Amino acid sequence: MGNLGAKVQQVFDEPGCATNQAKPSKERKQGCNKLLAPGAAAGGCAFDGAKIALQPITDVAHLVHGPIGCEGHSWDSRGSKSSGPLLYRTSFTTAMNEQDIIFGGEKHLYKAIKEIVEKHNPPAVFVYQTCVPAMIGDDIEAVCKAATKKFGKPVIPVNVPGFVGSKNLGNKLAGEVLLDYVIGTEEPEETTPYDINIIGEYNLSGELWQVKPLLDELGIRILASISGDAKYHEVARSHRARAAMMVCSKAMINVARKMEERYGIPFVEGSFYGIGDMSDSLRNISQLLVDRGAPAELLQRTEIVIEREEARAWEKIAPFRKRLEGKRVLLFTGGVKSWSVVAALQEAGLVITGTSVKKSTPDDKARIKELIKDDAHMYDNLKPREMYAILKEARANIMLSGGRTQFVALKAKMPWLDINQERHHAYAGYVGIVTLISEIDKAISNPVWEQVRRLAPWEQAAMRNAVQFHLAQEQ
Amino acid sequence: MARAVTGEKHCTVNPLKMSQSIGAALAFMGVENAMPLLHGSQGCTSFGLVLFVRHFREAIPMQTTAMSEVATVLGGFDNVEQALINIADRAKPALIGICTTGISEIKGDDLHGFVKTIRSAHPELDPIALVDASTPDFEGAFQDGWAAAVTRMIEELVEVPLMQKRPTRRINVLPGCHITPGDIDELRDIFDAFSLDPIFLPDLSGSLDGHIPDEFSPTTLGGISVAQIRKMGSALYTIAIGEQMHGAAITLEYRTGVPYKLFDRLTGLAVNDELMEFLSSVSGVPVPRKYRRQRSQLIDAMLDGHFYFGGKRVAIAAEPDLLCAMAHWLHEMGCEIQAAVTTTQSPALEKIPVEEVVLGDLEDFELRASGADLLVTHSHGRQASERLGIPLFRAGLPVFDRLGAGHQLSVGYRGTRNLIFEVGNLFIANAHEPTPTTWMPANEMTQPLVSIQTH
Numbered sequence: 001m002g003n004l005g006a007k008v009q010q011v012f013d014e015p016g017c018a019t020n021q022a023k024p025s026k027e028r029k030q031g032c033n034k035l036l037a038p039g040a041a042a043g044g045c046a047f048d049g050a051k052i053a054l055q056p057i058t059d060v061a062h063l064v065h066g067p068i069g070c071e072g073h074s075w076d077s078r079g080s081k082s083s084g085p086l087l088y089r090t091s092f093t094t095a096m097n098e099q100d101i102i103f104g105g106e107k108h109l110y111k112a113i114k115e116i117v118e119k120h121n122p123p124a125v126f127v128y129q130t131c132v133p134a135m136i137g138d139d140i141e142a143v144c145k146a147a148t149k150k151f152g153k154p155v156i157p158v159n160v161p162g163f164v165g166s167k168n169l170g171n172k173l174a175g176e177v178l179l180d181y182v183i184g185t186e187e188p189e190e191t192t193p194y195d196i197n198i199i200g201e202y203n204l205s206g207e208l209w210q211v212k213p214l215l216d217e218l219g220i221r222i223l224a225s226i227s228g229d230a231k232y233h234e235v236a237r238s239h240r241a242r243a244a245m246m247v248c249s250k251a252m253i254n255v256a257r258k259m260e261e262r263y264g265i266p267f268v269e270g271s272f273y274g275i276g277d278m279s280d281s282l283r284n285i286s287q288l289l290v291d292r293g294a295p296a297e298l299l300q301r302t303e304i305v306i307e308r309e310e311a312r313a314w315e316k317i318a319p320f321r322k323r324l325e326g327k328r329v330l331l332f333t334g335g336v337k338s339w340s341v342v343a344a345l346q347e348a349g350l351v352i353t354g355t356s357v358k359k360s361t362p363d364d365k366a367r368i369k370e371l372i373k374d375d376a377h378m379y380d381n382l383k384p385r386e387m388y389a390i391l392k393e394a395r396a397n398i399m400l401s402g403g404r405t406q407f408v409a410l411k412a413k414m415p416w417l418d419i420n421q422e423r424h425h426a427y428a429g430y431v432g433i434v435t436l437i438s439e440i441d442k443a444i445s446n447p448v449w450e451q452v453r454r455l456a457p458w459e460q461a462a463m464r465n466a467v468q469f470h471l472a473q474e475q
Numbered sequence: 476m477a478r479a480v481t482g483e484k485h486c487t488v489n490p491l492k493m494s495q496s497i498g499a500a501l502a503f504m505g506v507e508n509a510m511p512l513l514h515g516s517q518g519c520t521s522f523g524l525v526l527f528v529r530h531f532r533e534a535i536p537m538q539t540t541a542m543s544e545v546a547t548v549l550g551g552f553d554n555v556e557q558a559l560i561n562i563a564d565r566a567k568p569a570l571i572g573i574c575t576t577g578i579s580e581i582k583g584d585d586l587h588g589f590v591k592t593i594r595s596a597h598p599e600l601d602p603i604a605l606v607d608a609s610t611p612d613f614e615g616a617f618q619d620g621w622a623a624a625v626t627r628m629i630e631e632l633v634e635v636p637l638m639q640k641r642p643t644r645r646i647n648v649l650p651g652c653h654i655t656p657g658d659i660d661e662l663r664d665i666f667d668a669f670s671l672d673p674i675f676l677p678d679l680s681g682s683l684d685g686h687i688p689d690e691f692s693p694t695t696l697g698g699i700s701v702a703q704i705r706k707m708g709s710a711l712y713t714i715a716i717g718e719q720m721h722g723a724a725i726t727l728e729y730r731t732g733v734p735y736k737l738f739d740r741l742t743g744l745a746v747n748d749e750l751m752e753f754l755s756s757v758s759g760v761p762v763p764r765k766y767r768r769q770r771s772q773l774i775d776a777m778l779d780g781h782f783y784f785g786g787k788r789v790a791i792a793a794e795p796d797l798l799c800a801m802a803h804w805l806h807e808m809g810c811e812i813q814a815a816v817t818t819t820q821s822p823a824l825e826k827i828p829v830e831e832v833v834l835g836d837l838e839d840f841e842l843r844a845s846g847a848d849l850l851v852t853h854s855h856g857r858q859a860s861e862r863l864g865i866p867l868f869r870a871g872l873p874v875f876d877r878l879g880a881g882h883q884l885s886v887g888y889r890g891t892r893n894l895i896f897e898v899g900n901l902f903i904a905n906a907h908e909p910t911p912t913t914w915m916p917a918n919e920m921t922q923p924l925v926s927i928q929t930h
Binding site for chain 2: 036037038039040041042043044045046047048063066067068069070071072073074075076077089090091092093094095096097098100101108111112113114115116131132135136161162163164165166384385388389403404406407408411413
């Protein structure tokens with residue numbers, strides 16, 4: 001556990017993280033691992049976060065060493081899509097029992113790895129450590145080392161017992177695993193001046209595929225996506241990219257920064273959500289490639305594609321304006337998305353009535369302020385009860401949020417749209433933002449709202465009686 | 476007569492099983508204004524919560540003691556204490572159900588002792604019922620956790636009646652975890668028709684039946700009240716549904732003298748005849764016309780349906796009591812049980828009409844299901860269904876890729892009738908249209924492509 005402690009420390013003290021750097025040096029080292037309040041906590045653990053970050057690698061076996069609660073409740077539930085291999089959707093776990101607890105689970109783990117290699121022969125096996133084996137002292141690093149030697153293929157320890165911290169920490173620890181065990185271990189057959197890595201994009205609902213055709217058109221090659229729709233060998237060879245784009249700023253910043261340090265791969269931060277951001281991202285990627293020696297004409301080609309795609313997207317959004325004009329949106333999501341979709345929503349005539357800034361950096365907050373002026377509320381921590389009140393009193397016409405708060409809206413009989421990781425629609429790129437607007441329109445204009453809000457006949461009668469009683473009292 | 480066998484392998488592939496911890500948490504959700512609390516890392520709660528949200532499509536109240544690495548080493552007393560105080564303060568529940576996980580069990584936290592100590596130090600918790608249950612996720616399965624929580628509620632909350640006379644028409648019903656909110660509604664109607672007054676422990680039909688509450692609530696939206704649980708000792712009879720509730724029924728009888736009757740399932744004709752007869756004798760009310768009519772309808776459905784069920788081979792993977800209900804019923808309809816896979820040991824297993832019941836996972840299931848006409852398991856069977864090209868009837872928990880899991884009906888004459896239609900329609904939808912090659916010997920033809928219809 002000593003090693004893990006040091007790793008956690010190191011991940012927290014992240015020079016690439018603006019939020020962290022803005023803190024006094026003492027606090028900086030403590031990082032962002034908030035102490036959780038027992039009985040008042042929500043959210044996943046470090047193991048959850050690591051699985052989210054690594055499971056999108058589609059051709060490897062993901063083996064969870066722990067009792068059934070860790071994998072049995074969560075498998076095949078993350079929406080990351082694959083263009084080919086499906087092994088990542090098969091669940092592997094040691095499902096530790098009492099015998100393992102008493103005698104130790106290392107042998108059991110080793111035999112499980114052996115079975116997987118014999119049955120599926122994947123390019124690599126990722127082994128996830130959880131709380132229970134960590135407590136009884138199972139040394140998964142040693143087991144993985146022995147298995148790697150024995151089976152002649154990478155068996156990689158992902159040391160992320162849930163109790164070390166949050167989902168976000170798990171994302172970062174997963175990134176460290178890739179840096180320590182995978183990236184740079186193989187060489188690509190060929191490289192081009194147009195090779196990039198995309199870091200922190202998980203291809204949820206196939207969002208990477210909304211962006212990739214544009215990169216293809218520009219001749220930009222994704223050498224490795226870390227880790228959406230990735231194959232093991234691609235990640236292993238990713239150290240030869242010329243540039244990188246880091247998509248979700250909080251999840252894998254350590255990977256982007258360390259790849260810059262180790263392999264000299266410069267990176268830009270960006271987002272694929274929203275028209276302006278998508279264009280900036282394309283522009284920045286091209287610029288970075290040109291800076292690294294790609295022919296300068298790439299920049300002009302990029303501008304042409306941007307101009308065409310922007311015009312197309314705005315044209316498609318325009319018809320929604322009449323239907324959505326003045327409708328109020330409560331936008332409840334984390335970090336980047338809290339401002340990156342705002343411009344498109346506004347262009348469709350929607351008014352942002354409130355947004356959450358819980359996970360946002362000061363920089364995010366400044367951008368939100370600039371975009372939505374002072375006619376909106378910025379909520380640091382909106383409790384479900386208050387959220388319910390806002391919707392019930394119709395101070396907003398629709399809520400965009402994650403699945404966790406879905407029923408707050410629906411029980412208030414208000415439209416709701418999922419914009420977090422379990423969502424079923426893809427909202428990235430120019431096509432994605434049009435989808436988002438069209439989904440909002442579908443949600444708001446559905447005829448069920450009028451029906452479900454209508455009072456039952458007996459309630460109407462009761463209401464009439466109450467009004468008459470009231471009037472009689474006044475006379 | 477089936478024997479239960481365990482596979483030889485070391486790696487569980489595509490788990491069927493879920494933990495005791497969240498089975499217990501779901502049982503606590505059948506109590507009004509309750510908050511289940513898992514004593515473990517926050518992930519333990521988060522995974523379970525998301526699973527239930529996807530199944531019921533409802534907000535799920537569930538909290539965590541949020542054990543950190545340090546707290547795990549030092550012991551979890553402070554975390555349990557703080558969690559109880561925080562929940563009491565924020566959610567003001569009537570009951571907090573505390574379930575252990577592997578983490579707290581291995582550390583050896585004396586949860587029961589913790590609760591006692593915390594009780595005496597915090598009078599502000601006096602109005603709240605606190606029930607702890609030992610539910611480690613390294614042994615047993617979901618239905619064991621459900622049963623443990625019910626038994627513990629009986630031990631902690633039910634008052635020993637002062638009088639030996641039982642003047643009421645009150646019936647305690649202890650439903651297993653495979654009994655859906657829709658099933659409970661159906662059973663309540665049946666009991667009402669005999670002028671009996673049933674209460675259900677747990678009662679998910681009040682909390683997870685998908686209704687619109689008037690006000691926002693951070694705890695469960697309904698269910699049996701703590702006051703009702705306390706008075707269970709004054710009932711006329713207890714009915715337990717599913718072998719998993721046998722222990723709870725015995726505990727209740729031992730504590731209060733209320734006699735019990737166990738129904739290992741309520742799907743099928745004969746078992747429902749038995750239920751009707753029993754209710755009639757307990758209540759003194761003849762079987763109401765409505766149910767005589769429903770029985771007749773069920774018989775008609777069996778006659779209409781048997782053409783499609785007869786000789787069909789079915790592979791089932793489910794927790795013991797659900798497996799018991801489905802396997803016996805399908806067998807009674809003329810199906811052959813080709814494979815039966817389950818999660819945990821149970822006396823219900825040996826009576827299942829199949830040679831062996833495998834304690835295993837969905838890989839074991841898939842290997843044994845090849846060539847079957849129908850798969851029956853929860854939504855995680857969808858991958859096997861695609862790979863094998865065999866339709867899947869979704870039963871159990873979780874069902875996250877279909878609507879209405881909470882209202883899936885399988886008890887009573889009417890529930891059995893509905894089930895015949897649903898499963899029968901799957902058989903009909905997947906009947907193979909004959910082609911010129913249909914009657915050729917198998918080795919002379921290539922397999923035609925078949926598209927699968929699922930329910």
